Amino acid sequence: MQHLPSAxxxxxxxxxxxxxxxxxxxxxxxxxxxxxxxxxxxxSDRVERYRREGYLxxxxxxxxxxxxxxxxxxxxxxxxxxxxxxxLSITEPxxxxxxxxxxxxxxxxxxxxxxxDPRLADIARYLLDDEVYIHQSRVNYKPGxxxxxxxxxxxxxxxxxxxxxxxxxxxxxxxxxxxxxEQNGPLLVIPGSHRHFVQCEGDTPAEHYKKSLQQQEYGVxxxxxxxxxxxxxxxxxxTGKPGSLILFDCNLMHGSNGNITPYPRxxxxxVYNALCNRVVAPFGTQxxxxxxxxxxxxxxxxxxxxxxxxxxx
Ligand code: 6CS
Ligand code: FE
Numbered sequence: 001m002q003h004l005p006s007a008x009x010x011x012x013x014x015x016x017x018x019x020x021x022x023x024x025x026x027x028x029x030x031x032x033x034x035x036x037x038x039x040x041x042x043x044s045d046r047v048e049r050y051r052r053e054g055y056l057x058x059x060x061x062x063x064x065x066x067x068x069x070x071x072x073x074x075x076x077x078x079x080x081x082x083x084x085x086x087x088l089s090i091t092e093p094x095x096x097x098x099x100x101x102x103x104x105x106x107x108x109x110x111x112x113x114x115x116x117d118p119r120l121a122d123i124a125r126y127l128l129d130d131e132v133y134i135h136q137s138r139v140n141y142k143p144g145x146x147x148x149x150x151x152x153x154x155x156x157x158x159x160x161x162x163x164x165x166x167x168x169x170x171x172x173x174x175x176x177x178x179x180x181x182e183q184n185g186p187l188l189v190i191p192g193s194h195r196h197f198v199q200c201e202g203d204t205p206a207e208h209y210k211k212s213l214q215q216q217e218y219g220v221x222x223x224x225x226x227x228x229x230x231x232x233x234x235x236x237x238x239t240g241k242p243g244s245l246i247l248f249d250c251n252l253m254h255g256s257n258g259n260i261t262p263y264p265r266x267x268x269x270x271v272y273n274a275l276c277n278r279v280v281a282p283f284g285t286q287x288x289x290x291x292x293x294x295x296x297x298x299x300x301x302x303x304x305x306x307x308x309x310x311x312x313x
Contacts, residue, residue: 012283013167014160016199022222024229025197029168031249033129033274041122050127053233054194055248059240061119062175066308067243071177073110074139074266077101088292090213097143100213103292105137105270115270116305120173123247124272128169131301135159135170135273136294139177141266142185147259149185151216152226154198155271156251158212158219161204161284163294168194169277170250176240177266185259187246187267192233193253198225204286209293221253229253275301 013028031051036044042056050056062070078098083089088107090100105115115121115134124132136159142148155172159165180186198221205211208218221229238246248254250271259265273279278299282288291297 014157014197014283016157016161016197017202017204017218017284020199020201022201022225023199024225025199027168027195027197027251031194032127033169034126037126041118041126047127050247050249053191054252055189055191055238055246057238057240057244057246059244061245062243064243067177069110070114070175070268071242073108074177074268077104077108077139078141083107087290092143092146092148093214094148095143095146097146098141099143099148100141101139103137104139104268105134106298110308111137111268113305113308116302117308118305119307120245120270121272121302121305124171124173127171128272128274128277130169130274130276132272133275133278133299133301134295135163135165135271135279136269137271138269139266140269141264142256142259144184144259144262144264147185147265148215149258150256151220152253152255153216153220154193154251154253157198157200158216159250159279159294161219162208162282162286162289164279164282164288165250165273165277166280167277168249168251170271170273172248172250172269172271174246174248175268176244176246177242177268178264179241180239180244180265180267181263182237182239184261184263184265185257186265187238188255188257189236189238189248190229190233190253191236193229194249194251196229197251198229198253204284206286208286209289226253275299
């Protein structure tokens with residue numbers, strides 16, 4: 001019986017950090033949970049591509065008018081002085097520019113409706129084959145000129161160790177709100193990396209999120225693991241015009257470079273978790289992170305809803 005640190009639950013399917021060594025471990029969970037279906041919200045080619053590569057880009061879901069209303073709403077959020085002072089906002093180290101705003105699906109009626117929009121929620125319900133709830137939402141405003149990088153990481157490794165997400169049965173959707181071009185720090189992904197669990201080293205510091213959301217140093221892959229993932233899958237940058245949707249598995253290895261161009265890169269992220277995969281106690285050694293990073297006290301399955309309308313904003 002492998003000795004686990006006292007705080008690490010014995011039934012941990014994805015041990016990481018603490019006494020673990022850096023290693024690639026097999027993923028024991030499916031990527032696509034649903035059986036093929038004629039009335040699936042994604043065609044079979046897209047489902048297969050998602051299963052194989054761990055992500056999908058769709059630029060045909062939202063109209064220009066819908067994107068414009070979302071852009072206006074997020075600019076309004078960005079200039080709300082109350083939000084700027086709240087713990088929901090994370091600033092760039094150094095410049096102090098707004099980098100991320102969390103829990104936007106709860107504080108904003110339009111984004112609450114977007115999260116329930118069938119164009120997103122039905123795809124999540126299908127791929128995860130369960131009712132879903134929002135585990136986390138955020139707007140990443142990667143400012144121009146001084147937008148910092150996000151180092152390589154698997155979101156699931158953090159959500160498992162620090163939030164207590166049991167299994168890989170969650171996915172993120174990222175809606176591009178500005179042009180995401182090669183030069184302004186677009187999302188970088190390693191196709192196929194989601195099929196390995198990258199075990200990380202190091203002890204999670206207390207209140208790690210106060211640092212990791214600006215610059216993540218724990219829960220990141222070793223150089224050797226990264227080299228092996230890249231050797232197998234390569235690296236792709238995910239660019240797109242405003243309104244493109246990037247759908248990616250919770251365990252896909254991703255990151256982004258800095259942005260020294262004058263063009264900001266803003267994306268809205270919504271994380272859908274299967275209701276049966278709701279967070280439990282963290283699998284790591286630190287207390288659970290706050291509610292605005294990981295829904296816990298308020299886990300409500302998303303009700304079926306109409307497309308989000310622009311009338312009653
Ligand atoms: O710690 C988290 O939950 C966040 N960190 C990153 C870099 N991506 C996922 C998530 O928003
Ligand atoms: Fe991430």
